[in-house]
Amino acid sequence: MTQAVAESKSKPKQSKSSKSEKEVKIIPLLIVLAIGTALWFINAPSGLDEKAWHLFAIFVATIVGLIIKPLPMGGVAILAITATVLTGTLELQDALSGFQNTTIWLIVIAFFISRGFIKTGLGTRVAYIFVKKFGKKTLGLSYSLLVSDLVLAPAMPSNTARAGGIIFPIIKSLSSTFGSSPENGTGRKMGAFLTKVAFQGDMITSAMFMTAMAANPLAVSIAADVAGVDITWTGWAVAAFVPGIVSLIIIPLVIYKLYPPEIKETPGASQMATKKLQEMGALKKSEWYMIGIFFLILALWIFGENIGIGATTTALIGLSALLLTEVLTWNDIKKEEGAWDTLIWFAALVMMATYLNELGMIPWFSAQIEGLVSGWSWIVALIVLALVYFYSHYFFASNTAHVSAMYGAFLAVAITAGAPAMLAALLLAFFSNLFACTTHYGCGPAPVFFGSGFVSQNKWWSLGLIISIIHILIWGLVGGVWWKVLGLW
Structure with a gap:
């Protein structure tokens, strides 16, 4: 009985801790999506391919995301890569080419x-x-x-x-x-x-x-x-x-x-x-x-x-x-979070920079x-x-x-x-x-x-x-x- 009471008392604390550790910040995320969407639906300037403008919209939203951080940098990069594919702006192999x-x-x-x-x-x-x-x-x-x-x-x-x-x-x-x-x-x-x-x-x-x-x-x-x-x-x-x-x-x-x-x-x-x-x-x-x-x-x-x-x-x-x-050791390599994090956001940014130029x-x-x-x-x-x-x-x-x-x-x-x-x-x-x-x-x-x-x-x-x-x-x-x-x- 005592143990059950103790466990029940500890649950709210765990929930509170879990809540404080959430990585997704809703308001910054909505700001990033709003900026990207607004740019997306603006007509491409004269002389510029529509796909280039759409990639630019995703790119700007990504940069804003890196600044206001609705997610960690790696998370923002994954969203950017996903957006380029789902919107048909780039093919999957192109979106992953940065790696x-x-x-x-x-x-x-x-x-x-x-x-x-x-x-x-x-x-x-x-x-x-x-x-x-x-x-x-x-x-x-x-x-x-x-x-x-x-x-x-x-x-x-x-x-x-x-x-x-x-x-x-x-x-x-x-x-x-x-x-x-x-x-x-x-x-x-x-x-x-x-x-x-x-x-x-x-x-x-x-x-x-x-x-x-x-x-x-x-x-x-x-x-x-x-x-x-x-x-x-x-x-x-x-x-x-x-x-x-x-x-x-x-x-x-x-x-x-x-x-x-x-x-x-x-x-x-x-x-x-x-x-x-x-x-x-x-x-x-x-x-x-x-x-x-x-x-x-x-x-x-x-x-x-x-x-x-x-x-x-x-x-x-x-x-x-x-x-x-x-x-x-290989365990040291696996635990080097900064390196793997860099691989993700770096690949996304290089990919977008490359195709902004190519497009x-x-x-x-x-x-x-x-x-x-x-x-x-x-x-x-x-x-x-x-x-x-x-x-x-x-x-x-x-x-x-x-x-x-x-x-x-x-x-x-x-x-x-x-x-x-x-x-x-x-x-x-x-x-x-x-x-x-x-x-x-x-x-x-x-x-x-x-x-x-x-x-x-x-x-x-x-x-x-x-x-x-x-x-x-x-x-x-x-x-x-x-x-x-x-x-x-």
């Missing part, structure tokens, strides 16, 4: 590889090593965190996992060691400065490698479909290297000047890192395997094209090596905009387009949604205006990472760092605006000179 895209599999496999850094503890060890070597001053400490991020970036496509899973816990530990906490009003001692530098640094490292942020390969795929521009892993890295390094040097100095920490000397940081490394002990066999495989992958990404080994094949080689050495939507849009930029030099046109693309990120809560919605169209217009295709593709791709510096909601790592409470929203936005201007100047001027040396224009 054949090799660039998608590159980023998915890179997620698996990044799991090796986390599972073995190598990522955390690397960060503590740099803290130990360069952490005697707060400014040096901030640079040590950025260098750690830079080292991990080529093989970790989730900048949220990289910054939030490895770098941010170290910031919390360091801040606690030096008595810096937002709860007791001491955030400015150290934590606020390190939080802001680490976040802004992650935006830079994400821009420096094709495999450092999940939406980067999406931009690469769109560039190939829209403009026939083939951006290689090495080509991206080389083009981003000089402006990226300059940004990594200058941005911490700017933040140090505008938002300085109260504690300038941090001898205890090296001691703390030393203690943590002692607790971790000597390099484990799995870490040695991870180091060797990482350098193998990096070497093949840089030089593999010369011997016929592409970036995705290299990723497969690395993953196979991790499985054979048991650094990762004539992107060429039609480019033709409409061509009149607006006619008579402009391509340099002026590219600058204006890049600035609009950059600052429109205030309206987006996701790099992926922004790239999906605007990258292809803006690239097409820039090329129509006469801008060199590779230059325009790379500049917009770099900005597809850097524009997230502005707000506390613009990308995955932002809520992690902002949610710590170290930095107020007003300060986050004001610093973000200043840093955005510096990024544009560095990547526009220093980058422009470097790209001229590389022959991109």
Whole structure:
């Protein structure tokens, strides 16, 4: 009897918990459906195929869905794929064609590889090593965190996992060691400065490698479909290297000047890192395997094209090596939810971007905009387009949604205006990472760092605006000179 009463009392609690865990949000879902339906029944503009307009309606509804999230991103993508088939906009094999895209599999496999850094503890060890070597001053400490991020970036496509899973816990530990906490009003001692530098640094490292942020390969795929521009892993890295390094040097100095920490000397940081490394002990066999495989992958990404080994094949080689050495198990692969989630939404977005181009939507849009930029030099046109693309990120809560919605169209217009295709593709791709510096909601790592409470929203936005201007100047001027040396224009 007592047991029955207890069970009956527990049922409402379970029901309440279940209700709170529902993924489908009705009002946002109705908004998405209303937008898609309204666009669908508007007559296609003159000169545009009706199927292209219908796919555009589904695409816009999908982008809105990615922003307001009636379902998780993967769920929104499945609905989009289903809609394209049920409405007869695309055949089933066309709607599923995104899953054949090799660039998608590159980023998915890179997620698996990044799991090796986390599972073995190598990522955390690397960060503590740099803290130990360069952490005697707060400014040096901030640079040590950025260098750690830079080292991990080529093989970790989730900048949220990289910054939030490895770098941010170290910031919390360091801040606690030096008595810096937002709860007791001491955030400015150290934590606020390190939080802001680490976040802004992650935006830079994400821009420096094709495999450092999940939406980067999406931009690469769109560039190939829209403009026939083939951006290689090495080509991206080389083009981003000089402006990226300059940004990594200058941005911490700017933040140090505008938002300085109260504690300038941090001898205890090296001691703390030393203690943590002692607790971790000597390099484990799995870490040695991870180091060797990482350098193998990096070497093949840089030089593999010369011997016929592409970036995705290299990723497969690395993953196979991790499985054979048991650094990762198949259970690890199955549990890497971020990778499988990325596969779904990435495939849907690439598919729609591809067919928007094939059905004539992107060429039609480019033709409409061509009149607006006619008579402009391509340099002026590219600058204006890049600035609009950059600052429109205030309206987006996701790099992926922004790239999906605007990258292809803006690239097409820039090329129509006469801008060199590779230059325009790379500049917009770099900005597809850097524009997230502005707000506390613009990308995955932002809520992690902002949610710590170290930095107020007003300060986050004001610093973000200043840093955005510096990024544009560095990547526009220093980058422009470097790209001229590389022959991109």
